[in-house]
Amino acid sequence: MDKVKVIEIKQSVFAANDKQADELRSELKEKGIFLLNLMSSPGAGKTTTLRATIAALKDEFKIGVMEADIDSDVDAKRIAETGAKAIQLHTGGMCHLDAGMTRQGLEGLGTGDVELAILENVGNLVCPAEFDTGASKNAMILSVPEGEDKPLKYPLMFSVCDVVLINKIDVLPYFDFNLEKCVEYIRMRNPAATVIPICAKTGEGIDVWADWLRGEVNAWRNK
Amino acid sequence: MDKVKVIEIKQSVFAANDKQADELRSELKEKGIFLLNLMSSPGAGKTTTLRATIAALKDEFKIGVMEADIDSDVDAKRIAETGAKAIQLHTGGMCHLDAGMTRQGLEGLGTGDVELAILENVGNLVCPAEFDTGASKNAMILSVPEGEDKPLKYPLMFSVCDVVLINKIDVLPYFDFNLEKCVEYIRMRNPAATVIPICAKTGEGIDVWADWLRGEVNAWRNK
Numbered sequence: 231m232d233k234v235k236v237i238e239i240k241q242s243v244f245a246a247n248d249k250q251a252d253e254l255r256s257e258l259k260e261k262g263i264f265l266l267n268l269m270s271s272p273g274a275g276k277t278t279t280l281r282a283t284i285a286a287l288k289d290e291f292k293i294g295v296m297e298a299d300i301d302s303d304v305d306a307k308r309i310a311e312t313g314a315k316a317i318q319l320h321t322g323g324m325c326h327l328d329a330g331m332t333r334q335g336l337e338g339l340g341t342g343d344v345e346l347a348i349l350e351n352v353g354n355l356v357c358p359a360e361f362d363t364g365a366s367k368n369a370m371i372l373s374v375p376e377g378e379d380k381p382l383k384y385p386l387m388f389s390v391c392d393v394v395l396i397n398k399i400d401v402l403p404y405f406d407f408n409l410e411k412c413v414e415y416i417r418m419r420n421p422a423a424t425v426i427p428i429c430a431k432t433g434e435g436i437d438v439w440a441d442w443l444r445g446e447v448n449a450w451r452n453k
Numbered sequence: 454m455d456k457v458k459v460i461e462i463k464q465s466v467f468a469a470n471d472k473q474a475d476e477l478r479s480e481l482k483e484k485g486i487f488l489l490n491l492m493s494s495p496g497a498g499k500t501t502t503l504r505a506t507i508a509a510l511k512d513e514f515k516i517g518v519m520e521a522d523i524d525s526d527v528d529a530k531r532i533a534e535t536g537a538k539a540i541q542l543h544t545g546g547m548c549h550l551d552a553g554m555t556r557q558g559l560e561g562l563g564t565g566d567v568e569l570a571i572l573e574n575v576g577n578l579v580c581p582a583e584f585d586t587g588a589s590k591n592a593m594i595l596s597v598p599e600g601e602d603k604p605l606k607y608p609l610m611f612s613v614c615d616v617v618l619i620n621k622i623d624v625l626p627y628f629d630f631n632l633e634k635c636v637e638y639i640r641m642r643n644p645a646a647t648v649i650p651i652c653a654k655t656g657e658g659i660d661v662w663a664d665w666l667r668g669e670v671n672a673w674r675n676k
Contacts, residue, residue: 271495272578272599272607300606300607300608300609301607301608302602304605323579323583323609325579325580352579353494353578353606353607354548354577354578354580355495356523357548357577379527383522383523383524384523386523386546398598400627401598401627401628
């Protein structure tokens, strides 16, 4: 359509924290701790997915979870109910976690008895994608109600992820969401990403996701 | 629950742009232009709501829309289809718009023939709340699938809004979403905010929202 005018606004430069992230990653590798960074929009189902993930893998790995939020500790409480070690990180208004904050979080969590550490990042499709947290792998959740076009609008988030979980597939009949089209858009941003449809609420697909995560943790430890 | 540990992470200070925003607001007031800043999570239904809003008010006000996105111009195209004046703003990775960027957007849009200018902010519940765009009023959309607890987790967003639209009420039967509880949480953050349940897709509640917006535009012009 010709009538749409596009204006580019100059990007501010974000401070790079790549070095700190690489150092943290090396230290975690030495200690045998796999760190998963889980990102999504607000309300896409990160905490519910984590509860299902913990239920699936708690007999295989010692799991510790850091719940990052601007405010409230509802998520850490929901995770603690599963029996997993959990702490709440308050970012004090910050829209993302960087490697330094993640290090603080891990120190607070205490990693002596943790094999699989999971960081639930702030609900946000923009800022968390810009900061390497030092994670072994990045995962993101896109939920059906958000729409299939999100990879077009938030390109960086989809390009930095190793795996994309498409959550809330139980409500597919009630939304105009084309799963095939969505996978095609994800592939445009990231041809290598694994895509797994799930429903964290009903448990559908959680076995596939748990298999993927188990494989990655074991590969990381034996690397 | 006693076992949840909370760690506070020091907040970085964001550059204040309040002065620029106040200047822009005064200029717009002189020109008789009402600027609405519309915010929400990704996929909460900003563009669909705007299409319904334009349909309801296009015979009363000359409307111009600025669609802000990291990338893509799908939203501006969808707005242009309504016949309203529309431009796409690319933020180049930025997670929000500030007053300076909004001014650039208004210059790009051309406001000579606009009475009601609408800024569709970047889909994000954190950063856009921190920057005054110079808008006459702030609106936000919370969609049912995101969950009723969002005011607990994103306090600033809910406190800066004059009106909260609760969208996608057509899918209430398929989600664990307590509307009463949600309104209670919104009131905790912002006792003065108007709360309007809508379904942008079916048009439910759009008349109430259009009435609110019409009232605000007319009050602004006569102030």
